[in-house]
Amino acid sequence: MAPGFxxxxxxxxxxxxxxxxxxxxxxxxxxxxxxxxxMGFHVSDQVDLETVITSCLATTLALGVSGVSSAYIxxxxxxxxxxxxLERAMLADLKxxxxxxxxxxxxxxxxxxxxxxxxxxxxVIVTPLWLARYGPGLPMAPLPAAMATAxxxxxxxxxxxxxxxxxxxxxSGTKALLVGLLTLGLIQLIG
Amino acid sequence: xxxxxxxVLDVLKPHQPxxxxxxRALAELGTDYRVQVxxxxxxxxxxxxxxxxxGEDLDFERLGQxxxxxxxxxxxxxxxxxxxQ
Numbered sequence: 001m002a003p004g005f006x007x008x009x010x011x012x013x014x015x016x017x018x019x020x021x022x023x024x025x026x027x028x029x030x031x032x033x034x035x036x037x038x039m040g041f042h043v044s045d046q047v048d049l050e051t052v053i054t055s056c057l058a059t060t061l062a063l064g065v066s067g068v069s070s071a072y073i074x075x076x077x078x079x080x081x082x083x084x085x086l087e088r089a090m091l092a093d094l095k096x097x098x099x100x101x102x103x104x105x106x107x108x109x110x111x112x113x114x115x116x117x118x119x120x121x122x123x124v125i126v127t128p129l130w131l132a133r134y135g136p137g138l139p140m141a142p143l144p145a146a147m148a149t150a151x152x153x154x155x156x157x158x159x160x161x162x163x164x165x166x167x168x169x170x171x172s173g174t175k176a177l178l179v180g181l182l183t184l185g186l187i188q189l190i191g
Numbered sequence: 192x193x194x195x196x197x198x199v200l201d202v203l204k205p206h207q208p209x210x211x212x213x214x215r216a217l218a219e220l221g222t223d224y225r226v227q228v229x230x231x232x233x234x235x236x237x238x239x240x241x242x243x244x245x246g247e248d249l250d251f252e253r254l255g256q257x258x259x260x261x262x263x264x265x266x267x268x269x270x271x272x273x274x275x276q
Contacts, residue, residue: 011207011208086205086236086262090205090236090262090264091264097259098208098261099205099262
């Protein structure tokens with residue numbers, strides 16, 4: 001599909017902001033879920049690293065599939081409803097127009113973004129574990145390294161939100177980081 | 192074959208694409224197309240436009256297609272200038 005065509009559909013449907021929001025929200029969900037999972041393994045006694053990697057990858061995959069399917073179902077319904085309202089107002093069939101094409105393609109695009117955010121972020125977080133198990137090794141223990149990566153990703157998402165909102169990127173990143181640290185503290189309490 | 196030099200069309204279209212993008216989409220169809228769009232009425236979901244086009248040889252079929260592709264609906268041809276060979 002041509003990038004120009006996609007850009008036109010995105011502008012027409014006003015979906016750019018929705019996709020950005022989905023990326024951050026689901027990416028944050030993914031990072032926090034993996035952080036929780038890693039902390040769970042950390043407070044448990046001596047879990048095999050391969051089990052940790054498999055569990056994290058399975059969770060990452062599940063978050064990706066969940067992101068794609070849930071966003072597609074809801075967006076497709078929303079777009080169909082908007083198109084129907086527009087067709088009623090226009091007294092015309094718009095399926096062959098860019099509005100009709102947007103109703104078909106935009107839900108897939110939004111779903112892809114929604115699913116890829118936790119999937120890609122999950123892969124980044126798992127990378128230190130993978131390097132420790134199959135790569136050259138790490139200067140620190142693999143679980144704390146992966147948790148530090150997750151916290152760094154959470155901070156980066158906060159920074160991204162701060163820049164979009166035109167507020168202090170540092171404060172926005174710090175707030176997101178505090179949520180991550182609070183989650184770690186709560187898991188420590190029950191662990 | 193006679194050439195269409197000037198057209199005034201009554202078009203109903205959704206709010207998106209906006210009048211500027213809509214005019215650009217029509218102007219892109221020919222190197223010498225001049226497009227003027229006047230928004231006559233704005234409703235909740237739609238707007239009514241008077242589209243004035245001029246050029247050496249306006250392609251009405253392609254203009255109609257472009258209007259439909261952008262979600263518009265051609266209501267009437269209000270003015271035409273055609274020049275014989």
